[in-house]
Amino acid sequence: MLTVSSRVQQTKPSYIRNILKVTQQVDMLSLAGGLPDAELFPLDILAQAAAELERSPGIFQYGATEGLAELRQWLLGDKHLSDDVLITTGSQQALDLIARSYLNPRDKVLCEAPSYLGALQVFDLAEAEVHTVMAELDGPNLAQLEQQLAKHKIKLFYAVPDFQNPSGHCWSLSKRKAVASLLAKYKVALIEDAPYRQLRYQGEPLPTVSELSSYAAFYLGSFSKIATPGMRVGYVKANQALLAPLKKVKQASDLHSALPMQMMLLATVRHPLFAEHLTKLTNAYRARRDYLAALLKQQLKGELTFEVPEGGMFIWARLTRHNAILLAEAALQQKVAIVPGDEFWPSNHTADYQAIRLNFTALIEPQLEQAVIRLKKAIQSCSPN
Ligand SMILES: Cc1ncc(COP(=O)(O)O)c(C=O)c1O
Structure with missing residues (x-):
């Protein structure tokens, strides 16, 4: 049997790639990826x-x-x-x-x-x-x-x-x-x-x-x-x-x-229209960021805290009562994908087990709304720490 190099064996697999099959199901809403919205490609x-x-x-x-x-x-x-x-x-x-x-x-x-x-x-x-x-x-x-x-x-x-x-x-x-x-x-x-x-x-x-x-x-x-x-x-x-x-x-x-x-x-x-494309893109993402932030504040009050980022693609939230890994599993049951924060620490380091990463660029507003409703159900189904 061909043995895999120790280098590769010790390399942390990507959580997002590992759950790709699940997130690609048609009825799944994914806040887990880091994807731009293909509808906004120029x-x-x-x-x-x-x-x-x-x-x-x-x-x-x-x-x-x-x-x-x-x-x-x-x-x-x-x-x-x-x-x-x-x-x-x-x-x-x-x-x-x-x-x-x-x-x-x-x-x-x-x-x-x-x-x-x-x-x-x-x-x-x-x-x-x-x-x-x-x-x-x-x-x-x-x-x-x-x-x-x-x-x-x-x-x-x-x-x-x-x-x-x-x-x-x-x-x-x-x-x-x-x-x-x-x-x-x-x-x-x-x-x-x-x-x-x-x-x-x-x-x-x-x-x-x-x-x-x-x-x-x-x-x-x-x-x-x-x-x-x-x-x-x-x-x-x-x-x-x-x-x-x-x-x-x-x-x-x-x-x-x-x-x-x-x-x-x-x-x-x-291209002369590229600047216009960039404005359209940032306007759309800003609106989605604001929409997701408002939904989280309304729907999940008391369950998580976060700062609204000035740019980028993610809201990083800290759960007040729940373990992020258990919540991510419960969220998949409710057909919404999130990434538990511990994934972003090197192996062998003490990670944050109460943080989650939520992407706001890949889904449009009605989907974000549905995703937060599902996340709320997942929180309700999952016992706190
Ligand atoms: C921080 C960071 N660096 C690099 C990359 C890779 O980007 P590229 O598509 O240019 O390879 C990503 C992709 O998500 C990223 O988030």
């Missing part, structure tokens, strides 16, 4: 972008590992085309390339707790030792961050400062500055993962932590949440010396990301 713009491809037959040829020059130039803005950006197959691949380029088994990575499950999986596969720092509403707890940086020889700090998955938290400017200077003081490289940055529903955009940083930083961008995730186009910005090993790993991994998708994506974001 299909007209995409169709035009696809039609233009036949004018450039060379786009169907093999291409450069670093990605399509025109897209890289667009991402670099006014700067001359340089090697400071690498196009990846979704920003998820950038995470994997960084881990495979820089981590040896037992190297130490620091993450906020809770953290994005897909990043935790990448660090497990790299056999890294994952440490955590408590996430607060306005960013990581700074005293704990400094303590962890001083105590462990941390190599990489992974964070999602804009509307984090799962917590929805957005770091304040002062915490962005403080984290950047602590990382420089302890010479720890930053991975800033920013797929939700453009999904802001209120308030002003803040500088990225990478911009404020004077030490090594990788900035991961994605088109999945603002265009479509199926095209699998993302990128990583960092100085070229930092990106050089990633290019080598990418060559071995997939040679390069699909060129027709990169070209279509570029035509999409440059």
Whole structure:
């Protein structure tokens, strides 16, 4: 029998993938995924972008590992085309390339707790030792961050400062500055993962932590949440010396990301109607966020507490009386899927068993209403702690 590598065996499976079969049942309402609404994809713009491809037959040829020059130039803005950006197959691949380029088994990575499950999986596969720092509403707890940086020889700090998955938290400017200077003081490289940055529903955009940083930083961008995730186009910005090993790993991994998708994506974001699409998208998601928040307050008063996030895709709620794993099971019985919060802690860490993550972008208002009614029934059917 072929034995699976210990790396893969010890990697935490994704809860969402595990329950996919159940969530795909026709009568199931899912607040569990992290999906954008397919009805809001910019299909007209995409169709035009696809039609233009036949004018450039060379786009169907093999291409450069670093990605399509025109897209890289667009991402670099006014700067001359340089090697400071690498196009990846979704920003998820950038995470994997960084881990495979820089981590040896037992190297130490620091993450906020809770953290994005897909990043935790990448660090497990790299056999890294994952440490955590408590996430607060306005960013990581700074005293704990400094303590962890001083105590462990941390190599990489992974964070999602804009509307984090799962917590929805957005770091304040002062915490962005403080984290950047602590990382420089302890010479720890930053991975800033920013797929939700453009999904802001209120308030002003803040500088990225990478911009404020004077030490090594990788900035991961994605088109999945603002265009479509199926095209699998993302990128990583960092100085070229930092990106050089990633290019080598990418060559071995997939040679390069699909060129027709990169070209279509570029035509999409440059299209004169793309700004209008983004406004429509953020207006729709803002309305759904507000709708779900109001429903939770009315229907589940006393059962949970939460802050309304300024952007992103999730409401992170703390149950006042119930265990989240038991509630998630009871919710499936009532045909609504939620993710229990403990999923977002690294294995072997003490997790929060009373938190749940609720996605508000994939369902429309009447479905959100039905989902909350079902969640209420699940709470009623489930005995408290
Ligand atoms: C925090 C975070 N990073 C990265 C990703 C992966 O995005 P992409 O589709 O660009 O690979 C996701 C997807 O949900 C995410 O939530």
